[in-house]
Amino acid sequence: MATKQSKPSLKPRRRDKFAFGIWCVMNQGADPFGVATRPQITGLEAVKGLGKRGVYGFEYHDNDLWPLKASAAKQRAVVKDVKRIMRTTGIRCTAATTNLFTHPAFKDGAFTSHDPKVRAYAVQKAMVNIDVAAELGARVYIFWGGREGADVDIAKDPVEALKRFRDCINFLSEYVLEQKHRMVFSIEPKPNEPRSDTYLPTAGHALAMIATLDHPEMVGVNPETAHIKMAGLNPLHEFAQCLEAGKLVDIHLNGQKPLRYDQDMSFGCDNPKEALLVVKLLKDYAYAGTKTFDAHPYRTEADPWDFVERCMRAYKAYEIKAEQADADATLCRMLEQLERTGGASWARLLGAYSAAGAEKLRKAKFNPDKLAKRKLLYEQIDQRLTEILLGLV
Ligand SMILES: [Mn+2]
Numbered sequence: 329m330a331t332k333q334s335k336p337s338l339k340p341r342r343r344d345k346f347a348f349g350i351w352c353v354m355n356q357g358a359d360p361f362g363v364a365t366r367p368q369i370t371g372l373e374a375v376k377g378l379g380k381r382g383v384y385g386f387e388y389h390d391n392d393l394w395p396l397k398a399s400a401a402k403q404r405a406v407v408k409d410v411k412r413i414m415r416t417t418g419i420r421c422t423a424a425t426t427n428l429f430t431h432p433a434f435k436d437g438a439f440t441s442h443d444p445k446v447r448a449y450a451v452q453k454a455m456v457n458i459d460v461a462a463e464l465g466a467r468v469y470i471f472w473g474g475r476e477g478a479d480v481d482i483a484k485d486p487v488e489a490l491k492r493f494r495d496c497i498n499f500l501s502e503y504v505l506e507q508k509h510r511m512v513f514s515i516e517p518k519p520n521e522p523r524s525d526t527y528l529p530t531a532g533h534a535l536a537m538i539a540t541l542d543h544p545e546m547v548g549v550n551p552e553t554a555h556i557k558m559a560g561l562n563p564l565h566e567f568a569q570c571l572e573a574g575k576l577v578d579i580h581l582n583g584q585k586p587l588r589y590d591q592d593m594s595f596g597c598d599n600p601k602e603a604l605l606v607v608k609l610l611k612d613y614a615y616a617g618t619k620t621f622d623a624h625p626y627r628t629e630a631d632p633w634d635f636v637e638r639c640m641r642a643y644k645a646y647e648i649k650a651e652q653a654d655a656d657a658t659l660c661r662m663l664e665q666l667e668r669t670g671g672a673s674w675a676r677l678l679g680a681y682s683a684a685g686a687e688k689l690r691k692a693k694f695n696p697d698k699l700a701k702r703k704l705l706y707e708q709i710d711q712r713l714t715e716i717l718l719g720l721v
Pocket residue numbers: 516552580622
């Protein structure tokens with residue numbers, strides 16, 4: 329008797345390490361052309377709602393949890409409440425960040441403001457929340473330079489702006505080391521919006537900046553799908569470069585149509601092949617950080633919870649398809665064929681320079697016409713993946 333194969337589960341587990349920014353579920357659907365479409369939920373309700381749904385972790389901005397001008401006592405009370413919710417639901421605080429963009433004080437930047445008083449206020453605001461984040465157990469502290477950019481280039485020297493940004497990160501690195509917080513920093517690149525141009529627009533820019541810091545070992549990157557696609561770039565490649573550099577300390581997953589405003593749609597809703605390949609990358613390279621969804625529900629949603637369930641369910645669905653692709657004999661055979669060329673000795677030679685190797689290479693005879701004749705199966709490979717995704721094989 330044939331046994332019915334059990335359907336793979338799309339239910340999220342803690343070990344999936346899914347996280348959400350609480351600002352995502354607090355989002356009320358307002359946009360530049362329209363007001364809110366759903367009621368405000370508080371930061372505490374957001375943490376609780378995520379915890380109740382089995383989400384592994386949450387990320388927050390300081391002012392998602394307490395108002396900008398909250399007294400120290402009020403802030404302590406909120407932190408106490410967050411810790412209670414963490415204890416009762418099992419949710420962890422996986423990352424934190426500072427809101428350095430909402431208040432008009434930051435209208436011309438925070439760490440890159442012309443005004444040293446604004447820069448000092450921004451650094452102080454980060455210090456206060458870094459201490460709270462450490463207390464909540466966050467191991468990653470994010471810097472998304474929302475207002476760190478320019479609209480009038482003649483009025484802001486980009487060289488000076490980058491130096492100011494570096495000074496602030498260096499200052500905060502020393503602070504974290506002195507406090508003995510177990511925490512790394514993470515830069516979140518974005519090309520534009522709300523500024524015309526943002527400094528550190530891509531993962532590559534962030535990686536280059538990190539190399540110039542006083543403590544590069546304690547700073548990584550959390551690239552975000554939407555920010556990458558706003559620049560017309562490829563999320564798979566951006567994530568891969570951070571991963572290869574050992575700098576992928578967190579990841580912000582969502583959906584986005586290329587070269588448009590920041591859409592922040594749910595993960596995998598727009599480009600299934602791209603989503604599958606991102607999931608496969610994280611699986612293939614045993615990415616151990618949290619998989620954080622930084623997106624928001626469609627403006628048409630009455631509450632955020634279908635969106636939350638959907639993002640996690642989508643990730644699990646793509647994971648199943650990635651496993652199917654890995655196990656697909658036809659696809660594997662074609663992929664292997666790309667690598668099977670008999671050129672292993674050249675690969676070894678190029679892998680480690682030696683004078684003898686260079687001499688051998690200089691004297692070698694290649695036949696470019698013959699090299700060009702090889703049949704590459706890209707059309708077939710791509711179509712096979714399409715059919716796997718569509719459930720046809
Ligand atoms: Mn983000």
